[in-house]
Amino acid sequence: MHTLIKKPVAFQGAHYAFSEMAARQFFGNEIDSLPCRTFEEVFETVVQDIAEFGVLPIENSLTGSIHRNYDLLIDYDVKIVAETVLRIAQxxxxxxxxxxxxxxxxxxxxxxxxxxxxxxxxxxxxxxxxxxxxxxxxxxxxxxxxxxxxxxxxxxxxxxxxxxxxxEEIEDYPHNFTRFIVIGSKEKVLGSADKTSIVFSMKSIPGALFKCLSVFALRDIDLLKIESRPMRGKPFSYIFYLSFAASMQEQSSINAIRHLEEITDFVKILGSYPSGQLDL
Amino acid sequence: MHTLIKKPVAFQGAHYAFSEMAARQFFGNEIDSLPCRTFEEVFETVVQDIAEFGVLPIENSLTGSIHRNYDLLIDYDVKIVAETVLRIAQxxxxxxxxxxxxxxxxxxxxxxxxxxxxxxxxxxxxxxxxxxxxxxxxxxxxxxxxxxxxxxxxxxxxxxxxxxxxxEEIEDYPHNFTRFIVIGSKEKVLGSADKTSIVFSMKSIPGALFKCLSVFALRDIDLLKIESRPMRGKPFSYIFYLSFAASMQEQSSINAIRHLEEITDFVKILGSYPSGQLDL
The missing domain is CATH 3.40.190.10 (Periplasmic binding protein-like II)
Structure with a gap:
């Protein structure tokens, strides 16, 4: 599957950065990798079709979600096409x-x-x-x-x-894993999707999140991740990251998202993709 | 309130670390600060009554929740007694x-x-x-x-x-804030509590999280933060961080937690405390 890549895979950092290791872990050693100075540059090279894919850290088992990349996923017209989890060992x-x-x-x-x-x-x-x-x-x-x-x-x-x-493995906390996402243009597909990640926002009103989760619970769709984050500059407004165990090819997912759109300010589907290793 | 502190306030890092700045922002410049090499050492000095309080980063606006400190909050017999948000500027x-x-x-x-x-x-x-x-x-x-x-x-x-x-402020992303928690022994009180943070865990079954949030929604208790995280070594089990806008002094909070305990594997109340700046 991964041998058809003709253009480089972009990552942030210098050669030998963990992001490049994640790219090679996922696509294999034969790919050309394209080091970028910033996360934005990774998105830019993908949007401009300079890179075939971009590989970005999204969540670390010790230090949490990389909000910056969620923000860029909202801003740029790309989608998540895969994920891969890398053990960070020194x-x-x-x-x-x-x-x-x-x-x-x-x-x-x-x-x-x-x-x-x-x-x-x-x-x-x-x-x-x-x-x-x-x-x-x-x-x-x-x-x-x-x-x-x-x-x-x-x-x-x-x-x-x-x-x-x-x-080997001289780090203090051996349970150090980073989840990387692979981003690509909208047409790209890398395997059979069984997971969908979305971002949505809403005003904080008592029970609002409860209503949002009901659109999944009522349709027996399993949640894999939920995280809230205050919206900058908008007191009492929150942004939510949510992943669920279904693809947007399924009718129940389409129904759930339509229902979610009724009760939120903003919804963006970041992508449906094959789930990597479940445990971070 | 903060002038009665007789013992030092512990933090992780060297002098001038942002954690020490957060301690001084909250308690004032006259405190003795106690630099510790690790987060564990901060907890240890508080438990052993060497330090009066400990100040620990728990969440950053760009890089997310510091899971390590949530883990230590579960392991150690201390509580969150306050929070303070610091702008990280270079x-x-x-x-x-x-x-x-x-x-x-x-x-x-x-x-x-x-x-x-x-x-x-x-x-x-x-x-x-x-x-x-x-x-x-x-x-x-x-x-x-x-x-x-x-x-x-x-x-x-x-x-x-x-x-x-x-x-001043030469950093690339000016919206860089870190939320710090102040930890102390169970008897310590720093102001009037209006916020409670808890950790709970459960097996991932469809709709389980929905049921957990219902214990708050049914009692009109507002949520301030929710975050899920896979439990290491336990596939399909999740740990949740949740903060809500009420103190454990209130009967509705006591009822909600009792209800939550009925439907989860594990609940720990990390503390009720006065909320700091809301927007991270």
Whole structure:
């Protein structure tokens, strides 16, 4: 299915970013990937047909929903065509032949260093040094043949640079997963849809959300996610993210959304797509 | 009210972290603050009565709910006693007398540099250099009297170090707010409660959430937040965060929670407290 991709897949970040790993996990290693500086750029490259698809983080198991990308899903004329869940793991990486007792310095992006705080502080006399990116730290200790230091980065960076993974999964909280969505133009289809994501908004009146959920409950449609968020600049107004276990090809979904539109200010269907791994 | 605090207020991070700013915004500048390395440490210092209160980020307007702190609220025997919302703003800070055209280098934590990506890339020929923390960068350019560089940090760091704010609010997305909760032991009260936060879990069966919300709707209790999250290791089980506009001192709240307990696997009341600023 994924071998017919002719144009690159866009992601935000530098090469070896977790978003690029998610793109390769989903589409395979043979795709061309297109690094973008911002999330907006990912949407722009898809809308302008420069990229075939875009891959964007939407939810992390430790830090929650990435509201910025929900906002952009409202603003741009694209749809969610798939999702994929990636385990976010950090590794202690060195030049081949280096052992744990040789290490005096650990280089990485501060966020990666912080994710591995417990492990690093258990190594006595070792200094953690902040760098601009994780994979860049691997490249640096390789290029400069530094034998008394390690880098913290993804397995993928270690393998691509031919470096040694001295210790896997050194992050403090191992249950660190990110759900990524794949966005494409409206015509794109990637498999059989069994899940639909929508955004809707309404004034906060007692029982309003209860009425909104009734349009699904009354039709026995199972909910997979619900999240409210205050609307900026509009006191007492809320925006809701909702995913349900059905495709917009089904009549009951069409009926539910028509019913929802009767009782809300705004509804946008973000896409129907094959569900990825259920548990984040 | 806040002047009776005898013990320190705990927060996660180094001095000048946004969590410390939130603590000072809420309790005033005269408090002793206690920096902790992890969120757990904040809970521990409160439980062990080393700290009088703890201040923890729970939700950000761009990046969502901090699930880790919800998990710890379930694990620890503390309650939410207050909340405060802080604007997360970054500033371009220099030694007094430095002007924009003097700057060749900008120092800060990579996360702060990334938040200000557009501004920094608009300054031609200027190099962004990653450091371990934002306030530390201000201190460095001050101590070393560097006149051709700037740091990116909070207003508070600039003022405390007697430095010049050359440009305010240079972040790409100005609508960046974090909601912080104040935690304390069960006896602590900080003002008149009008909001209650709870966590509950249930098996995903069609209409189950609809039934849960009915316990509030049937009693005309207004919801302020609802968020679902898959339970790790338990497929098809969900945990819900819910806040409503009433205190557990009210009979209707007591009735609603008793009703909710009939139809869920687990309910924990995280606290009733005075609501802070409503819009995140």
């Amino acid at each position: 590794n202690l990486i060195t030049n081949p032949g280096v052992s744990l007792s040789d290490i005096n310095t650990i280089y990485s992006h501060p966020q990666a260093l912080e994710q591995c705080r417990r492990f690093i502080s258990s190594m006595e006399g070792v200094e953690a040094v902040a760098t601009y990116d994780t994979a860049g730290s691997v490249k640096m200790i390789r290029d400069e043949k530094i034998m008394d230091a390690a880098a913290v980065a993804s397995r993928w960076a270690a393998e691509d640079y031919g470096m040694q993974i001295l210790k | 500033n371009l800070i220099t030694n007094p007398g430095v002007s924009l055209s003097d700057i060749n280098t900008i120092y800060s934590h990579p996360q702060a540099l990334e938040q200000c990506r557009r501004f920094i890339s608009s300054m031609e020929g200027v190099e962004a250099v990653a450091t371990y923390d934002t306030a530390g960068s201000v201190k460095m350019i001050r101590d070393e009297k560097i006149m051709d560089a700037a740091a990116v940090a909070s207003r508070w760091a600039a003022e405390d170090y007697g430095m010049q704010i050359l440009k």
